Amino acid sequence: MDRPLGAQISHMLKARGVEVIFGIPGVHNQELYRGIEEAGISHVLARHEQGAGFMADGYARATGRFGVCYLITGPGLLNALTPLGQAWSDGVSVLAICSCLDDTVHRNGQLHQMKDQAGAAGAVCDWSETARDADTAYGLVDRALHDFSGGDPRPKAIHVPIGVLKSPAAPPGRGVAGDGRLIPDPKTVIHAVERLTAARKPLVIFGGGARQIGRAAVETLLERVGAASFCTSAGRGIVSPDRSLHFGPFLGRPDSARVVAEADLVLAIGTQLAEVDIWRDHLGHRAEALIRVDVSEAALSRARGAACTIRADARSFVAALLDHCSGASDSDWTGAAVAQARDRWRAEVAAEFPGTGPVIEALRAAMPDAAMIYSDMTQIAYAANELWDMERPGHWHHPSGFGTLGYALPAAIGAAVARPDLPTCCIIGDYGLQYTIAELGTAVELGLPLPILLWDNGKLGAIEASMVRAQIAPNAVVARNPDFLALARAYGAGAVQPDSLEGLQAALRAAFKADGPTLIRMTPDLG
Numbered sequence: 001m002d003r004p005l006g007a008q009i010s011h012m013l014k015a016r017g018v019e020v021i022f023g024i025p026g027v028h029n030q031e032l033y034r035g036i037e038e039a040g041i042s043h044v045l046a047r048h049e050q051g052a053g054f055m056a057d058g059y060a061r062a063t064g065r066f067g068v069c070y071l072i073t074g075p076g077l078l079n080a081l082t083p084l085g086q087a088w089s090d091g092v093s094v095l096a097i098c099s100c101l102d103d104t105v106h107r108n109g110q111l112h113q114m115k116d117q118a119g120a121a122g123a124v125c126d127w128s129e130t131a132r133d134a135d136t137a138y139g140l141v142d143r144a145l146h147d148f149s150g151g152d153p154r155p156k157a158i159h160v161p162i163g164v165l166k167s168p169a170a171p172p173g174r175g176v177a178g179d180g181r182l183i184p185d186p187k188t189v190i191h192a193v194e195r196l197t198a199a200r201k202p203l204v205i206f207g208g209g210a211r212q213i214g215r216a217a218v219e220t221l222l223e224r225v226g227a228a229s230f231c232t233s234a235g236r237g238i239v240s241p242d243r244s245l246h247f248g249p250f251l252g253r254p255d256s257a258r259v260v261a262e263a264d265l266v267l268a269i270g271t272q273l274a275e276v277d278i279w280r281d282h283l284g285h286r287a288e289a290l291i292r293v294d295v296s297e298a299a300l301s302r303a304r305g306a307a308c309t310i311r312a313d314a315r316s317f318v319a320a321l322l323d324h325c326s327g328a329s330d331s332d333w334t335g336a337a338v339a340q341a342r343d344r345w346r347a348e349v350a351a352e353f354p355g356t357g358p359v360i361e362a363l364r365a366a367m368p369d370a371a372m373i374y375s376d377m378t379q380i381a382y383a384a385n386e387l388w389d390m391e392r393p394g395h396w397h398h399p400s401g402f403g404t405l406g407y408a409l410p411a412a413i414g415a416a417v418a419r420p421d422l423p424t425c426c427i428i429g430d431y432g433l434q435y436t437i438a439e440l441g442t443a444v445e446l447g448l449p450l451p452i453l454l455w456d457n458g459k460l461g462a463i464e465a466s467m468v469r470a471q472i473a474p475n476a477v478v479a480r481n482p483d484f485l486a487l488a489r490a491y492g493a494g495a496v497q498p499d500s501l502e503g504l505q506a507a508l509r510a511a512f513k514a515d516g517p518t519l520i521r522m523t524p525d526l527g
Contacts, residue, residue, distance in 0.1 A: 053083025207271020406435025
């Protein structure tokens with residue numbers, strides 16, 4: 001039957017698989033809330049729209065699907081631009097549905113009025129469009145879901161005028177589901193096979209976009225072509241950390257350029273080879289030696305000296321490769337040389353981030369196998385991105401591209417909502433936590449057994465170190481912190497400060513069994 005469009009949108013999302021929406025209701029977007037409970041969708045009340053956006057991001061990363069946030073006109077949308085920018089940078093599927101004013105041309109001084117709301121969202125989203133009638137709104141929702149499934153996974157923003165949200169609308173159609181695969185051109189697959197089988201020192205680099213391949217297919221591919229491998233920090237867990245020819249997540253080490261230069265063929269799957277992946281201007285390869293595979297046409301257009309680019313999803317591409325590769329190939333790589341490089345790079349990271357190594361090892365030993373970890377822009381996470389390789393892909397999420405402080409806590413809340421019976425953990429610094437600490441109230445309200453591992457060095461440690469390296473006298477890097485333990489308790493969360501690594505492990509195990517979040521304060525002298 002006909003309902004106000006705001007209610008119909010919730011019913012449409014439910015019919016297309018949406019189970020949770022993150023947001024904050026207000027007078028402008030309340031029509032979106034009319035149909036939430038009726039449709040059978042759960043709503044998570046954030047404390048700030050930035051938190052709602054990060055929760056949707058965390059939910060999307062945890063599920064491999066897309067996250068949804070409802071936003072209010074003007075400041076609500078602007079508050080969410082930072083998480084939408086993070087999702088755009090990391091290729092995360094977030095759908096923002098926002099109310100907007102009916103008329104900003106002839107009327108001035110309205111509540112929440114701004115010059116160009118859709119344009120503002122368009123600066124950090126794949127696209128941002130305004131729906132001035134029900135059919136357009138339905139079409140934009142289905143367009144977004146189609147893009148998430150098989151096109152560009154980055155965030156989309158849909159703006160609906162308040163009067164349109166209130167207007168009666170017929171139900172949306174059923175929608176057409178796609179399989180979401182981008183099948184590679186067979187000719188490009190044959191070319192890649194010929195290059196791989198002819199190579200004596202092939203090297204495969206796996207990024208976060210290769211998570212869906214599957215461990216068995218990855219191991220089979222590497223064995224059949226005799227390849228060594230790297231992964232980006234987002235690609236950890238795609239290759240077994242114990243594989244003798246796996247260099248691990250050390251692609252950002254300067255010396256890795258020398259290793260890449262030794263390869264006579266480099267196959268990069270599901271990675272942009274961005275600055276935040278390699279931390280240098282050039283990967284180190286010879287131009288004729290690089291083949292790149294990615295779903296994003298935009299990423300492939302910035303091919304960074306590739307001899308061949310293949311637009312395909314990673315799983316389909318590797319499956320096609322294996323159809324044409326059989327047996328096993330010899331390799332000129334040696335396990336001894338790979339092990340030496342890994343040991344050398346681990347020592348470099350430990351020296352660069354003093355005090356983090358023992359803490360990381362203690363946490364790794366105590367972390368449950370299925371734990372999904374969300375980290376923030378903090379020294380211990382920077383070190384862990386290289387020192388802590390993963391046993392499973394897609395189980396460590398970091399705000400790599402946009403690099404937003406305050407990401408980890410709300411994103412981990414989104415993941416914990418998505419995985420109610422599985423362990424989720426947050427790693428965050430003392431400065432980053434203060435960006436979004438209000439979301440601790442949401443975690444308490446939901447009763448989430450979420451360990452919040454707080455690295456508290458009392459300053460912006462990474463910035464201080466950068467200033468020293470640049471011969472700048474450290475300035476504005478120390479701030480007075482609150483009593484984090486008392487603040488957590490004030491929200492109703494648990495709080496503890498272990499005095500040993502063994503105590504840290506015990507606190508972590510207890511936090512996963514608690515009936516709410518637990519803040520665990522760690523300092524650099526803990527290890």
